[in-house]
Amino acid sequence: MIVFDQVQKSYQVDGRAIPALHPTDMTIETGEVFGIVGHSGAGKSTLVRLINLLEPPTGGDIRIDGENITRYNAAELRAFRRKVGMIFQHFNLLSSKTVSDNIAFPMQLAGIYSKAEIRDRVQELLARVSLTDHATKYPSQLSGGQKQRVGIARALACRPTILLCDEATSALDPQTTQSVLRLLAEINKELGLTIVLITHEMDVVRRVCDRVAVMDAGRVVEMGAVSDVFLHPKHPTTRDFVFESESIDSEEMQEDLQKANGRILRLTFKGEATYQPLLGSVARASGVDFSILSGRIDHIKDTPYGQLTLSLIGGDLELAMSALEGADVHVEVVR
Numbered sequence: 001m002i003v004f005d006q007v008q009k010s011y012q013v014d015g016r017a018i019p020a021l022h023p024t025d026m027t028i029e030t031g032e033v034f035g036i037v038g039h040s041g042a043g044k045s046t047l048v049r050l051i052n053l054l055e056p057p058t059g060g061d062i063r064i065d066g067e068n069i070t071r072y073n074a075a076e077l078r079a080f081r082r083k084v085g086m087i088f089q090h091f092n093l094l095s096s097k098t099v100s101d102n103i104a105f106p107m108q109l110a111g112i113y114s115k116a117e118i119r120d121r122v123q124e125l126l127a128r129v130s131l132t133d134h135a136t137k138y139p140s141q142l143s144g145g146q147k148q149r150v151g152i153a154r155a156l157a158c159r160p161t162i163l164l165c166d167e168a169t170s171a172l173d174p175q176t177t178q179s180v181l182r183l184l185a186e187i188n189k190e191l192g193l194t195i196v197l198i199t200h201e202m203d204v205v206r207r208v209c210d211r212v213a214v215m216d217a218g219r220v221v222e223m224g225a226v227s228d229v230f231l232h233p234k235h236p237t238t239r240d241f242v243f244e245s246e247s248i249d250s251e252e253m254q255e256d257l258q259k260a261n262g263r264i265l266r267l268t269f270k271g272e273a274t275y276q277p278l279l280g281s282v283a284r285a286s287g288v289d290f291s292i293l294s295g296r297i298d299h300i301k302d303t304p305y306g307q308l309t310l311s312l313i314g315g316d317l318e319l320a321m322s323a324l325e326g327a328d329v330h331v332e333v334v335r
């Protein structure tokens with residue numbers, strides 16, 4: 001478990017302390033995939049670099065599995081850093097080394113593994129990231145997705161318990177992004193690794209994360225289960241991210257809604273409710289007429305969900321709303 005207790009970070013610029021992370025409390029559970037989303041400059045990288053103490057905090061305590069890592073001496077810090085792997089947007093591979101040698105590098109640096117151990121571990125990791133046939137290639141001979149797979153294998157070399165991902169899919173096309181995210185989800189499930197993933201795309205959070213923190217101007221402005229934050233965003237920054245990921249233009253949407261008659265509801269179905277033929281029976285029982293203004297069906301990690309924006313006219317609106325809520329549908333009155 002990673003616990004931030006009033007952790008803060010300021011950078012010294014021209015003799016002045018500029019805050020990048022205001023005092024923050026946060027808990028990341030062991031074995032979860034935790035997303036940190038925010039616009040450029042929000043403080044995401046700073047927050048993640050505090051977890052492996054690449055940046056020391058200017059205040060507060062960071063406890064990992066009960067140990068206050070901010071009090072570590074140099075030797076403890078070296079041992080701790082082996083337990084935290086990191087992957088980067090631009091992969092940061094060594095261009096003069098082969099795929100195998102890139103993966104072996106952190107183990108060689110650690111100086112605690114035998115040659116045979118390193119050789120066996122590299123083979124095992126090549127298989128895990130499906131690059132066995134590319135072992136002797138150099139980074140320049142690989143695609144972006146393959147490079148990131150090397151980055152992941154290298155990060156796993158010393159058997160870390162935490163994997164930090166800094167915009168790991170931002171330089172990849174959508175299809176390659178999906179395959180890298182699938183690999184991360186697989187690693188999380190099979191190795192029980194805690195993954196902390198920074199991104200500026202809510203879609204990445206939706207696909208792989210269990211919980212998410214939304215950052216804005218050096219503060220965590222919203223934090224919770226992805227299904228709660230994604231389906232019921234509260235902070236304007238979160239709403240912007242969700243709308244962006246759903247390609248919704250909020251001004252356009254407002255214009256469209258103004259043209260619709262009656263009461264406007266936004267319904268959110270989750271899990272099994274997503275597939276139930278509910279609207280027809282509710283309309284018949286309550287006598288309301290409805291027209292569909294927008295709708296989508298998708299997944300949050302493995303859970304299906306659907307969202308519908310409806311305008312409702314006539315009939316018994318109260319009855320319709322309570323029937324929907326009784327069927328586990330979240331009902332939000334838009335107008």
Ligand SMILES: Nc1ncnc2c1ncn2[C@@H]1O[C@H](COP(=O)(O)OP(=O)(O)OP(=O)(O)O)[C@@H](O)[C@H]1O
Nearest residue numbers: 011012013020038039040041042043044045046047
């Ligand atoms: N080494 C540094 N020295 C001074 N200021 C810094 C330093 N690193 C970051 N900052 C500042 O701290 C703030 C947060 O930066 P950070 O890199 O954590 O944001 P971010 O959300 O990761 O942004 P991006 O998505 O662009 O990487 C920014 O205002 C940035 O200019």
